Structure formats: C-alpha cells, structure tokens
Amino acid sequence: SFSSHTLQLHFGYSTCLTSNLHKLLEAQLNERACSRTYPAVTNSSCCCWIRCSVVLTPLTHRAHPIARLSPLAPARTRQQPRSSRPISRLSQVSTMVKNIVVTGANRGIGLGLIKELLKNDQIGKLFATTRNPSKSPELQSISDPRLVIVEMDADSDASIGKAVEQIGKVVGSSGVDILINNAGVLYPVDINAPINRKEASKNFDVNCVATMAVTFFFKELLKAGAKKAGHSQVVNISSVLGSISLTWGAVPPRHFTAYNMSKARTYLPLFIAGLNMYTKTLAMDWKADGIRVTAINPGWVKTDMGTEAGELTVEESTSNIARTIFKLGEQSNGLFYNYDFQPLTCSTLRVPDCFSYIIVYSLVHNKRPRSFQLLLIMSKSVVITGANRGLGLGLVKEVLKNNSVGKLFATTRTAAPELSGIADPRLVIVQMDADSDESVKSAAEKVAQTVGSSGVDILVNNAGVLLGVDYSKPVKREDAAHNFNVNCIATMVVTQTFHELLKSAARTNGHAQVVNISSILGSIALTSGSTPRMFAAYSMSKAALNMFTRNVSIDWKDDKIRCTSIHPGWVQTDMGGKAATLTVEESTSNMASTIFKLDEPNNGLFYNWKFDALPWYKRERSSRIGELSVVITGANRGIGLGLVKELLKTDRVSHLFATARNPSTSDELRAINDQLEQRILI
Known part of the structure; x- marks a missing residue:
C-alpha cells in the first residue's frame, strides 16, 4: 500500500502537477489501496495520471521506484486511446509554470496570441x-481560469503602473516570465507628400516610446521571474519592415492598396x-x-493593420x-x-568602402575613374x-x-553671431525652425529664389539633439x-x-545628394553594450534615421x-562634450571631403567622417553579391596583397582566387583566408 508521504515525494518532482491533482490522485489510490487486490484499473483519471508520472519521471533525470513498489504497476500496461491521454502534451513542455x-490583446495578433498561448x-x-x-467582447468571452x-x-x-501593481499582486515573488510587447499602430506617412508630424510622432510614441515605458515598469517582475527560473524573456513584436538589411526596395505596392496609396511609400520602417x-x-x-530580449516579425497578417x-x-x-x-534561448x-x-x-557585412586603388575602381564599376572627383566643374x-x-x-x-561650391545656404533657428561673422x-544665412512646417517651407522658398531652376545639389541634414532617456528609470516620454x-x-x-x-539639380x-548626419550609435551591428543607457532614445532615433x-x-x-x-565621430561639441576624441575641425574637414567623394556606389550606405564604410546590416547573399569572380596572381605581398584586401571590401566580389608561389609562407594572406574563407581561395 502507498502512503501520502510516498505519493507527495514522487509527484513533488514535477511542478506541472498542482496540489489539487495531488489530492485527487491520493484519494483515488488510497481508495484502491484498501483492498490489496488490483485488477486492471478502470478509473480513467487515475490511470492517465499514473501514466503522467511515468512520462514525467525522466525529466527529473532520476529513476523513481514507484513503478516497482506500486501494486498498481500493472495499470501501466493498459492502453487508452491516444486522444484521451494528456501525456503527449505534458511531455513536450518543461516542468516550470510560466506567467506571461x-x-x-483586445484584437488581431494580440488576441490571437492569447488563444494560442492558452x-x-x-x-x-x-x-x-x-x-x-x-x-473587448471576444477577449472577455474566453473562458479559462488562467x-x-x-x-x-x-x-x-x-x-501602466496600476497594471503592473495588479499583476504583481497575483504573481507575487514568482514574477513575470515572458512579457510580449504587442501593442502597436501604423499611421501612414508618405515621403512624397507633406509630412503629417502628428501622425509620424504617433508611430514613434506607440511603437517605441510606449514599449520602452511598459518594459521598464515590468523590469522588477521580470527580474523576479529570472530569479525563479534562471531567466525571463521580453518579446517585441516588430516587423520585417524594420530590418535595414532587408530593405532593398520600397515596401511592396500590394501593401498599400488598403490605404489607397498605390504610388506612395509608407515609412513605417523608420519607426x-x-x-x-x-x-x-x-x-x-x-x-x-x-532578462533576454528578442524581436519577432509576425508576417503580413490579415488584421485591421495588415488588411484582408x-x-x-x-x-x-x-x-x-x-x-x-518557447524556443527562444540564450x-x-x-x-x-x-x-x-x-x-x-x-x-553586419562590410559594405563597399572607398577604393584605394584606381584599378579596383575600374574593375568594380567597369568604367574609367574620373581624374578629379573632389573638384567638379x-x-x-x-x-x-x-x-x-x-x-x-x-x-x-x-x-x-571647396571651389566647386557656388552657393551655401546655412539654416539656423536663432541668431548665430559666429556664423554671421x-x-x-x-x-x-536662412532662418529655419525644422520643427515648424511653415518655417521649413519658407526657407525652401527663399533658397529657390536664389538658385532658380539649378536647384540644390547637396542637402546636409545636420540639425539634431540628444536628450538623455535612461530606460532603467521611469521613461520621460516627452524627452x-x-x-x-x-x-x-x-x-x-x-x-x-x-x-x-533636389530634382531640379539632378536634372x-x-x-543630387542628401547627406544625413547620423551616428555610430544608430548602427545595430555596432551596438556592443558599451553605450550609456541614457543614450537609448538617441540611438533609436538615429537607427530610424538610417532606415530613412x-x-x-x-x-x-x-x-x-x-x-x-x-x-561624424565623437566630437568636442556641446553634445559630445570636452572628453570627445575629435575636434570640430578634424571631424568636419574629413566630412566635407567625404561628402564631395560620394558617388553612385555610395547611395544608401553608411560611412564615418573619414569615408570608412560602417555596417548597419547583414545579408548572407544579396543580388549584388556574385557579380564578379576575380583571380589575382602574385597575391602573397605588396600590390597583390593590397588588391586582395581592397576587393574584399566590396560585396560585388563573390569569389576571389589569390595565387601565390608558396601559400604556406604567406601568413597575412592566410589570415585573411581564415576570416573570409567563403569568399577567398588561395
């Protein structure tokens, strides 16, 4: 016969079984233990839960003696229809109960996730x-005590604070295991029409700022969940449209039909x-x-946002x-x-760099380089x-x-004595407040009166701010x-x-050229964790700028x-501070040179002030990769080795064959091969 102590000891190994199930099983087994004779057990609930004990035992990595000791052991051989056994579901999950x-969650993907998770x-x-x-009638209609x-x-x-407090009272010290930030909006913003600032700002407020605020408020509950289970998880429902690496054309036109924008560009990717x-x-x-954090793209879904x-x-x-x-791991x-x-x-694949050798320029672009690219006629x-x-x-x-500059229009919000000097x-000098549509329009009209049909050749968007927002503290939404x-x-x-x-100048x-002064803090590829938390909103805005x-x-x-x-580098300005590594002159002299070097191959890419390419994305194989297979002879040193290095900086070379008389003595060449073995063969 069994004692309650024996049952509790065995089933205590599995947190999947609640105390109510313990009591149910105890009652059933104790009832049967009174007779000492045990034909095939007919109680289906008892039989099923005995099977559950057998299945769950391996999860503890221990062999429990219950099957050997139990007079009910013969019941293990009794077969039941597979559909009536809860074993298959229980055996697929870990033993830890999760709070999510x-x-x-009132509709669409959020409501769908509720149904699936239950x-x-x-x-x-x-x-x-x-x-x-x-x-939320459909959500209210779901009948599940969990x-x-x-x-x-x-x-x-x-x-948010009230909601967190309410949830905290329910979960107690167990905390929250998974936070799914699903709430989001899409307010179409068309770059080819006057920008609606209010709707553009709403995209950021809901999709970014609100997510930051919610996540911060739940931090302590997530920490409690991590303390209990070893880790907790934040899931941000994002979009493939937010991937800079996968942005190789405008959002497919079919995505616009519901918005009656067949020729427009909806700039959700920025947000x-x-x-x-x-x-x-x-x-x-x-x-x-x-606490782990992961982004998930839900796909193009038939919701109010995704349309039918x-x-x-x-x-x-x-x-x-x-x-x-539930597959997400470290x-x-x-x-x-x-x-x-x-x-x-x-x-994080390196994008085309400026080429040190004229021969590389000629090879990659299949045309003769212009002799004086810095000084255009x-x-x-x-x-x-x-x-x-x-x-x-x-x-x-x-x-x-630069002598190629005919007119330079410098915009400023307020009086600027040094500029005026x-x-x-x-x-x-043009007065312009970039936060005012009317001011921007007035400035453009003033510029147009001067340049006429010649237009503007280069627009440098330099105006920017850095307001510290530390998401480890209550998020200041306005900042x-x-x-x-x-x-x-x-x-x-x-x-x-x-x-x-710009179109006039291009004609x-x-x-014509647009230059956006961004920041390395906006490169997802180069985000290493050393950036102070207070720069979070700034780096997010610069990542959005890079997407733009x-x-x-x-x-x-x-x-x-x-x-x-x-x-521009880390510069000694009011924003960069005196501890920065570059003077304004060092940064801007290099940037000015870089701006006049920009050409067709640099379109849509990201560079530092010295014209070194910066990564902001990774593509395993793009349509541009694979256009060229190159053989370089005598590649073990000197010019040959230099050409190898330069050609590998452009993604137009899919395979590079470097010949050398004795590869075993070409240490530097072999080191390159170790790093980029998929693209180079010695």
Missing part, C-alpha cells in the same frame, strides 16, 4: 492587457527600426539580470509565434526572428541645416574651402519623443520639402537623388 503578459499547459497565468476591457484581463493604456505611465535598436540595446543591458490582403491568417501567424517564443538574446523561428537580420548649391554652432558651423567653414559672398521628432521626423519634413529643388547635373536614408536612396533613385548617412 501580452499587451494590446493551448499550452505550461502557462500558469496569462495576463491580457487592453486599453478598454469593456470594448486568463486575467488587465486594463492598461500604454500611453499613460499611471495606467520599427527604432524598436529593433531598442531590442538590441536592452538585450545587452539587462543580460546581467537574466495579408498573406497569413491571425491563427497561422500567432500559432507559429507562440511556438517560437543564443536568441538581442536577435530578430520571423514568426516561424527563421532568423532575420536587422543589422559644375558649381554646386549646398544646404546645411543646424549651422549655428558645432558640426553645422564647422561644415559651413570647411565646405566653403563669416565673410564669404557665397554664404547665405524620448523629442529625440525622434528632431532627429528623424524633422529630417523627413526638411528632405521632403526640398525634394523639388541639371545628373544627380535607405528608403530615400531607393525611393528617389529614379529622380537621380542619392542619400547617404555619415557618422
């Missing part, structure tokens, strides 16, 4: 947040790129707390997402996955925004040293939003307003307008 929070026996409590529970509906408005810190940067930054910063034209039903998307979430921290657990890239009109101080003022001084007839508004949305407005002047001179660069470079290519991002 899903935001924006199919998993591993769920302890599932908290579904919604702005207005009374207006589901707890929580009112939460992600736009309100007070509402989602910021979320992906947040995912990468947070993953490194919270790693020590045992979507390729996936909500169930197809969310069933895959639910499985993916190696998934800070990465980006598709709904079906296929890895996506949001960011045509007189250029240049616009530099935010020119009253720092980098903007330094760029004005350096660009004026520059005595050069080519300099025109976070201000980073996006100035560094990205204002740049969109200025660029779009100057579009016609006259063959092309990619989109414009593709979308305006037919207008012969190129767009490139440049990182």
